[in-house]
Amino acid sequence: MKNDENSSPEIAVVAGAKKIKVLIVDDAAFMRKAILNMLESDPMIEVVGTAANGQEGLEQIARLKPDVVTLDIDMPIMDGITSIRHIMIKSPVPVVVLSSLFSDGAITFDALRLGVVDFIPKPSGAVSTDIDRSRQQLIDRIKLASEVNLENVRRVRLPCWESRDELERYGYRPLNYLLALGTTLSGPNTIIRLLANLPPTLPAAVVVVVEMAPEILKAFVERFDMLVPWEVCPARDGMRLEAGVCYISSCRRSVKVRKQVDGVAALQEITDSSEPLNQLFTSAAEVFRQNTVGILLTGIGIDGAEGLARIQENSGITMAQDTQTCVYPNLTDNAIKQGAVSKILDESELPQAIITIMAGERSADDCCL
Numbered sequence: 001m002k003n004d005e006n007s008s009p010e011i012a013v014v015a016g017a018k019k020i021k022v023l024i025v026d027d028a029a030f031m032r033k034a035i036l037n038m039l040e041s042d043p044m045i046e047v048v049g050t051a052a053n054g055q056e057g058l059e060q061i062a063r064l065k066p067d068v069v070t071l072d073i074d075m076p077i078m079d080g081i082t083s084i085r086h087i088m089i090k091s092p093v094p095v096v097v098l099s100s101l102f103s104d105g106a107i108t109f110d111a112l113r114l115g116v117v118d119f120i121p122k123p124s125g126a127v128s129t130d131i132d133r134s135r136q137q138l139i140d141r142i143k144l145a146s147e148v149n150l151e152n153v154r155r156v157r158l159p160c161w162e163s164r165d166e167l168e169r170y171g172y173r174p175l176n177y178l179l180a181l182g183t184t185l186s187g188p189n190t191i192i193r194l195l196a197n198l199p200p201t202l203p204a205a206v207v208v209v210v211e212m213a214p215e216i217l218k219a220f221v222e223r224f225d226m227l228v229p230w231e232v233c234p235a236r237d238g239m240r241l242e243a244g245v246c247y248i249s250s251c252r253r254s255v256k257v258r259k260q261v262d263g264v265a266a267l268q269e270i271t272d273s274s275e276p277l278n279q280l281f282t283s284a285a286e287v288f289r290q291n292t293v294g295i296l297l298t299g300i301g302i303d304g305a306e307g308l309a310r311i312q313e314n315s316g317i318t319m320a321q322d323t324q325t326c327v328y329p330n331l332t333d334n335a336i337k338q339g340a341v342s343k344i345l346d347e348s349e350l351p352q353a354i355i356t357i358m359a360g361e362r363s364a365d366d367c368c369l
Contacts, residue, residue: 019046020146023066025057027075035070038135045142054078061091068145073099073107081107084114088155094145098122102216105223112188115153117145121215144185144300152327156193158227175243177204177358178288182277184211184251184299186327190347192224195246197351200230202358206246207235207257209280211299214250221248237269251276256283281307285314292316293357295350299331308340317357319343319350
């Protein structure tokens with residue numbers, strides 16, 4: 001699976017298939033026109049309507065029954081975040097956010113927490129080359145969004161985390177385990193839910209590779225860090241792994257795990273963006289061996305299975321989200337069929353399974369570090 005700045009995993013288009021009906025919601029007339037032109041350049045997509053704000057969008061959704069909605073955030077009368085809340089409750093439909101507010105962590109985090117398929121930075125202006133650069137990415141996202149399992153799209157309700165937990169959050173604990181999480185499209189929602197229900201007192205670091213535009217990752221992570229007991233930070237080259245910390249990287253600019261000359265586990269940025277999940281899982285197994293827990297979550301594509309198999313070969317634990325609970329089942333289904341998964345669990349069962357493993361019989365002395 002090849003990912004770069006302007007591409008994403010593709011889905012097969014069946015000859016003679018019904019066109020994907022799209023509703024565009026944006027308060028700028030020139031942007032509505034630009035998005036319409038981009039989408040209708042693909043023969044599989046039909047723009048069935050446009051709306052200038054969230055309220056109009058809700059009315060159009062009820063009337064036109066689109067397959068996918070593209071949604072701006074900064075709009076009058078009803079903004080995008082409010083619109084998403086109403087859409088998910090009243091008229092569930094896959095939503096792709098296209099907004100210039102990607103540097104606002106509260107907005108990107110809330111949109112992904114509420115269950116949008118993806119949050120794409122809007123082209124920086126009406127310059128034709130800039131808009132054209134985003135065209136294929138948007139078309140790919142619309143096609144993938146039309147395949148989403150809407151029954152499994154759920155907003156994340158975050159447990160209350162009090163500031164009095166700071167000592168628990170930053171207190172020292174040994175690094176015995178690595179929890180490696182891999183996901184692609186629609187994965188941020190699941191990552192938020194998992195980490196919010198996982199105690200930071202585990203003797204483990206968490207490394208996440210997720211499909212997310214690199215432009216929005218920093219702001220997203222900053223907001224994420226404020227709302228869960230784990231310390232959450234963007235994964236960067238050379239960072240030493242610490243227990244109680246979650247390191248997040250984009251599939252497009254991902255990381256792997258390596259052992260430094262002094263024996264300490266650290267992150268290394270990878271230049272080859274193909275198969276980022278396999279690279280994470282494989283490198284984790286090489287460093288943490290039997291104390292590696294690799295989990296594959298919802299997503300598109302076939303990445304991850306080979307890396308999970310390497311974890312198994314090193315006596316680590318591999319898990320996958322049950323395909324029945326995935327927004328997209330492709331990733332986990334492929335790994336399960338290849339026999340690379342030790343445990344298949346409902347999304348809600350994953351936190352306790354992780355806790356049980358790390359509080360179980362495996363001794364800290366067994367860790368390779």
